[in-house]
Amino acid sequence: MLTSIFLSIIANISILSTASYIFVKLIPRKKTYTLNVKQHLLMIGVSSLTSFLLMLFSVDLPKGAIIDLRHIVLILLVYYVGPTVAFPTAIFISALRLSLGVNLVSLRMAMMYVVLGCILPMVCKKLEKQFNNKYTVLLILNAICVASIALNSYFLYDNFLVYFLIYSSFLVLSSLVVILATAFIEDLLKNLALYLNEKEHAKMDFLTGLYNMRAFNKKWQRIQADKTIETTALMMIDIDYFKWINDNHGHENGNFILRQLATSLKIGAPDNELVYRVGGEEFCLILNDLPYVAQKEIAENIRSSIADKEFVLENGTSIQITVSIGLAASAQSKDMKKLFRLADRCLYMAKNQGRNKVIGELMENE
Template sequence: MQLIHDFFVNMMIILALLFLYYQFFREENLTPTSSIKRKFLSGLYAGMIGILLMIYSIQVVDSTTIIDLRHIPLLLVTLYGGPLPGMIALIVIQITRFIIGINLSSFVSLGLLTSLYIGYLFFRKWKVSFIAIAFWMIIYSNIAFSIIIVYVLLDIKSLFSEINVLYWITSTVTGAMALYTTEHLRKTNHLFKEYKKSATIDPLTGLNNVRSFDEALNSAIQESTNAEKPLSLLVIDIDHFKHVNDTYGHAAGDTILAQFGKTLRIAARMNDIVSRNGGEEFTILLDNCSNREALAIGEQVRSTIEEISFSINKDISIHITASIGTSTFPETVPFPAQLYREADEALYQAKRSGRNRICSNEKTMKVYEY
């Protein structure tokens, strides 16, 4: 009964710490392409789980023999992260095992963990389903344990049988539950990341959405006021976009919007914040940019849009134009809160003046002269 209790404690430790791990690393799931830092921390965490499992282990024969499920965190971190985190976990677990005591059992542990680690790396290369790989990793772990433990408990065959049966059952059940829990938490974290991204990113263009724009504008205003440096804003609207939708359909309009957003990102400066504020309206937030510089950048954007062709499909391409309004704090607006309103008014001034031009207050031009 005590053996069942101890194995159950090992199972609960693994599942509880898996849950905590995916709360700590919610932003990114561990993969073979993760950063070295992420792999190192994951391997270290898996090693810490292994240490805790040894603390709450099942001791048999004498105080030198420790049996637990420390192979499961090693299996998981190697399966998902590859060789580096697996090696880190193995080193942490085995160093701790030698600290507990240097004896025959500790060297048996070294041999077992090393053989498991090598086997896990071998199974990862199989061209079969992920579930099949995980299944054979667990079976391999159980077989390796049975081979090793028969020598440790050679003189106590009845105890060997009891522990071996319990180990196979608990290792298989815990491994399956750990894998299921891991997959569930990874999917949950992925969805969380996607929901978080969709709250700030326009899904059609990949640019900032209006919520993200508002946050960026407020932050830029605060920084501009504190640092006493100019802040400019371009508000951009595609000319006659309704005609594009009416002529080619809304799917074609979405295609144009996606290409338009990409064009703005290329035409803007590296650190400028490009957003889609809704429909066919876009903005570019220009940090530390005077009104003259904003007009020059806006003209570059306008002329780039006018010159390139936008593909609707492989057979049809069209040319479009855009009107742009700009404002600058403190040059054209006395208060930063007026930045968007003044740029929007300048946009409508550009529309009323014939479109395909950039306007700043009463300054309207089709081609900006440097």
């Protein structure tokens, strides 16, 4: 008897651990995200299957009652995902409980899970406002579930001491499992966050905080494949006489200027457009679905705003800098190499014509 109970407990813990791993894997690998319909359905399906497996390894009690850890699936969903997944899962848990046999006990338990699916999200929100510790919130939710299960089974026992020992032991065991499952999930989520941070840093230029050449290439590949983008342009921006700044004020001040320029370029870029650092003092900006006149206007505004701005050295001294801009635009062709070469040629022309200029060219459609 004790061996059977022990094996059931081990099986329940193993199933919950595996399910927790799968839940985290179903989370989109993005810093900000919303679950789509497919991901909602997958989570509901995995949760329901997990609950069914937990019931298969449950401990049998008198008069057809069973005890297992499927309520932990519900409280983890309530806390980490929300009612959109938790409530449908509660419905499935109820239906699956009835599939193992319909009697007075199973009917009451099925109804109890439907009620828990409704009230636990509301209770969870209130607890989160009151307690900052996730373990405290989850342990209270677990205690509510165990108390509900115990109340549903109260009439089965003639001996109150036996009843008390069973459900007090169940509360202690389930609380320990909640702590372990939460720690496991938090560790997985922490590793996911670290992975996303490293992935983001791989796309960033460490000096300016702008996106780098690798991110630029990936962005352009997406633009080339996106048929909804009708017009595109590439703007190349280069600091005039940057070598003179490094030679006369030092490389630290040169880097300081680069960081200030990066901020100015982000402010001057249109909404939702990214600025890329593609070389030492070279920056790129991609403009989509804008007429050529608007593209030239943006480039000219960036040039003039840089020329009018005072840049500060580390010692507080102000200096003026200018930029030259090459603009290559195309209405149809989105060939990255051709646009890049054309923008580079326009930038070279701007430098040769005295710097602090915008030279643009509209690429002929093929």
